[in-house]
Amino acid sequence: MNGAADMGGMHGFGPVQVEANEPVFHADWEKKAFALNIAIGVANIWNLDEFRFARESLPPPQYLNMSYYGLWVATLENMMLRYKMATPEELQEGRAREPVKKAKQPVTAAQVANMVRCGSPYERPAPAPAKFKVGDRVRARNIHPKTHTRLPRYVRGHTGEVVRIVGCHVFPDSNASKRTEDPHWLYTVRFEGRELWGPDSDPNVRIAIEAWEPYLEIA
Amino acid sequence: VALENTPAVHNMVVCTLCSCYPWAVLGLPPLWYKSAPYRSRAVAEPRAVLRDFGVELPPQTEIRVWDSTAELRYLVIPTRPEGTDGWNEDRLADLVTRDSMVGTGFPKRPYEAAK
Numbered sequence: 001m002n003g004a005a006d007m008g009g010m011h012g013f014g015p016v017q018v019e020a021n022e023p024v025f026h027a028d029w030e031k032k033a034f035a036l037n038i039a040i041g042v043a044n045i046w047n048l049d050e051f052r053f054a055r056e057s058l059p060p061p062q063y064l065n066m067s068y069y070g071l072w073v074a075t076l077e078n079m080m081l082r083y084k085m086a087t088p089e090e091l092q093e094g095r096a097r098e099p100v101k102k103a104k105q106p107v108t109a110a111q112v113a114n115m116v117r118c119g120s121p122y123e124r125p126a127p128a129p130a131k132f133k134v135g136d137r138v139r140a141r142n143i144h145p146k147t148h149t150r151l152p153r154y155v156r157g158h159t160g161e162v163v164r165i166v167g168c169h170v171f172p173d174s175n176a177s178k179r180t181e182d183p184h185w186l187y188t189v190r191f192e193g194r195e196l197w198g199p200d201s202d203p204n205v206r207i208a209i210e211a212w213e214p215y216l217e218i219a
Numbered sequence: 220v221a222l223e224n225t226p227a228v229h230n231m232v233v234c235t236l237c238s239c240y241p242w243a244v245l246g247l248p249p250l251w252y253k254s255a256p257y258r259s260r261a262v263a264e265p266r267a268v269l270r271d272f273g274v275e276l277p278p279q280t281e282i283r284v285w286d287s288t289a290e291l292r293y294l295v296i297p298t299r300p301e302g303t304d305g306w307n308e309d310r311l312a313d314l315v316t317r318d319s320m321v322g323t324g325f326p327k328r329p330y331e332a333a334k
Contacts, residue, residue, distance in 0.1 A: 005236055005237060006235065006236055007235055007236075007255055007258040007259040008235035008236075008258065008259065008261075008262045008263065008286065009259065009262060009263045010255070010259040011259070013254075013255040013256040013259050013260070014256055015256060015271045016251050016254065016256045016257045016260070016268055016271040016272070017250075017251060017254065017256065018249075018251050018271070018272065019249070019250060019251070022249050022250060024246065024247055026250075034247075052236075052237060055237070056236075056237075064255065068238070068250065068253045116242060117242070117243050118243060119242075119243075119290065122289075122290040150236060150288045150289060151288070152235050152236060152286065152288060154235075154262060154263070164220075166289065166291055169289060169290065172289075186289055186291075188291070190283075196262075196263075197263055201263070201264075202264065202265075202266055202282070204278060204279065204280070204281045204282065205265055205266070205281070205282045205283075205284065206281065206282070206283050206284070207262050207283075207284045207286060208283065208284070208285050208286065209286045209288045210286075210287070210288045210289035210291055211288070212289075
């Protein structure tokens with residue numbers, strides 16, 4: 001979707017602010033927000049792509065005004081409502097009124113720690129041979145799905161070069177909307193800065209993204 | 220994937236869509252990495268973004284920006300600082316900073332090393 005999360009190339013946010021000696025968390029609630037999100041990921045009630053889609057679906061004014069972990073909490077609340085794990089009243093009051101819903105399997109601290117360290121693998125057996133090879137000129141399709149996609153707006157319609165075949169990976173677009181893994185070949189595609197940003201941009205910049213096969217066509 | 224910086228090519232990493240970052244190696248990302256200024260500008264004007272970090276690159280140095288849009292994670296291997304000939308791995312490792320592995324900073328110089 002063309003949401004507030006897809007920021008590449010936007011103007012007006014000002015300089016990068018670097019905080020000296022930055023702590024990992026700025027408040028105790030951030031630790032809880034982080035832990036809760038990882039733990040619920042391990043519980044496998046929803047998948048990572050559904051969670052990302054829910055996060056970028058927050059209305060742009062809200063998305064842009066919230067802190068990072070604030071966004072995580074708001075997304076978690078929306079997902080809990082969607083999956084009927086909580087009611088709006090419960091979230092409002094901050095206490096349970098309905099019987100607690102249990103996950104299919106218990107979540108252990110070791111599993112949560114492992115998820116933080118390793119994530120979950122997204123590589124899958126390939127259902128078909130890769131369509132493109134290293135060196136191919138490919139165009140990012142000019143598509144604007146209203147559902148989840150990992151194809152950033154700033155490359156759509158532009159031509160680049162395949163520089164790596166990463167492997168066959170879960171396709172986030174399908175995983176977010178239909179909860180099907182629908183694996184596709186994943187490529188690293190490199191674009192010239194001027195192809196993306198026009199003749200006035202830095203001539204000595206190249207930008208690479210990862211693109212699943214359905215995002216690409218031969219140029 | 221490891222990306223080697225040289226005097227001719229400077230690599231830097233961003234996640235424009237969210238905050239993908241090599242947690243397992245670098246820990247959780249700093250706020251600036253997740254912030255709108257970095258995510259919006261790193262792909263469009265990386266040289267100017269590097270200046271926000273105090274990193275000035277000559278115009279002839281090519282900048283390669285890697286937007287982590289999938290589950291592949293990137294780490295930058297910073298250019299080996301001058302004056303470190305004969306240093307062993309431990310001494311060199313002490314020069315490597317987090318930012319130098321994201322590509323937004325240089326490694327420490329030999330005289331900045333902890334003795």
